[in-house]
Amino acid sequence: MAAIELTNVTKVYGKGDAAVNALKGINFKAEKGEVVLIMGPSGAGKSTMLTIVGSLQKATSGKIVVDGQDISNLSNKETNSLRLNKIGFVLQAYNLVPYLTVADQFKLVDKVKKQGNLSQAELAKLLKQLGVDKLTKKYPGELSGGQQQRVSIARALYADPTFLLADEPTASLDSANVAEVGKLFQNLARSRDKAIILVTHDERLKQYADHIYQMLDGQLTKEK
């Protein structure tokens, strides 16, 4: 069963003459254990696709299935619950709550999602795997950009989601760090059986992807 599957999804902003077709009937699939790249130039529709895959806004038409469940017509409350339980976000900025320590970022998840999160032992293992296990008492402002990103990944995985959605995860990294992050995502996808979807401009990530999609003018084509 695919972690997420989009069939003939469209997104139209505005009405009449002012209507903009941001997504023109796209088809997309990501399986658990895979790293999938969505690439394309700015304005191609990547961010729109990210918001629809992430259940942050509704598609105009088409079918979206997450973990076997059709989510195309869920209520706001249900999509909220879906994001909390099935989707892990790693965003470009403001990922972490600035006034919570690293440990508290996970406690916040516990406060709103009482069941199904990683155990403390699993969390400790994950933090070690990501190399941030010594930073649990630090605030985000005391961490480097790379450390913040790793904590964000841990926070996204803590709720044990079906897939992880990362927006430009290597935007400010040099080549060595890109390779490290690419390997990390590959490793996390395999070891934790998660679909990891990376929305990126960065060609350097291609070698770590199982599948690559190219977005251009609202149309998605599979490259690999």
Added chain:
Amino acid sequence: MFLALKEIKHEKLRYGLIVLIIFLISYLIFMLSSLAIGLASENTQALESWQAKSVILNQNANLSMNQSVLTKNDLKNLDLTKHDAYVGQTATVAKKSGRPSLSAQFLGIKKSEFIYKDLELTSGRKAKTNHEVVVDQAFQQRGYKLGDKITLSGTKGKYKIVGFVKNAKINIAPIIYGSLATWKKLHVTAPNVVASGVVSQKSLSYKHKNAKTYDIKHFINKLPGYTAQNMTFEMMIGFLFVISLIVVAVFLYILTMQKLNNFAVMRAQGIPSRTLVGATMIQSLILMVLGVALGLIMMTITMAAMPPVVPMAFTPAIMLAGSVGMLLMGLIGSLIPVRSILKVDPVSAIGA
């Protein structure tokens, strides 16, 4: 609670400053309320201690007992009961060498009537002769002692203080309780004058062409300056509540605006808006509770340090009303940023 406490802990200076402002406002509210109640009480202490419900005055006296005189004829149809008492009131100045002069209200009363009988002495005894008086504790606070012989403006005689009473003030002046005979000396009147008025613990309805019965609330509201003074305080206190509402609303609104990006990310991550709204409202309550608690502590210290001559009454009712009022203002103030939180679009976390 979790998010609210964590943020306050992390942003100590920022939230400390808000608490400081709330503390200062609540302190000012407690201070003004205590002064308002204290001053109001000094107008009415005696009337309250008598448990008066109505008063008969000369109807041309403009509801002023000082200006009122009632003759035997004016009261000829009044059947006096144990709940009614004659009172002769006049303003006077008490003097004794070596003691400060005191402006006071002399009240002439009868031994056989309830005011005399119910006097609550803090020391000494009740006056037995026309040359003995019982005075308010304000005299004691200014150095007067039992046995002191005072002169009263308007007479040549001396009057011995034989007792002190508490809660004996009227028109913001301490009372000197003496006899009606002494009052007649101080307040030169026609021979047939009986008293300034009749105070009753019952709601009387006595009527005569020269005398009229007034409800005690009406009488109190017509005490010189009483209503104007209370309204001034009420306006100041009301404005302070409004200011506290604005301060809380503005502070929380600015803080919320600064956190909208964080809120958008949290909403994107599936954190329900009720958690964020709850955190903001609890934060507002915590700030108000801290500010008001500091205000209460500071006010208690102030009351302990304040000399007794300052007419302040920091009563449990003021504590409760002021605290609940401030908490309500905090809750209402937090509703303005709540609207912004509910409007946060999680899509903005992506920047699409």
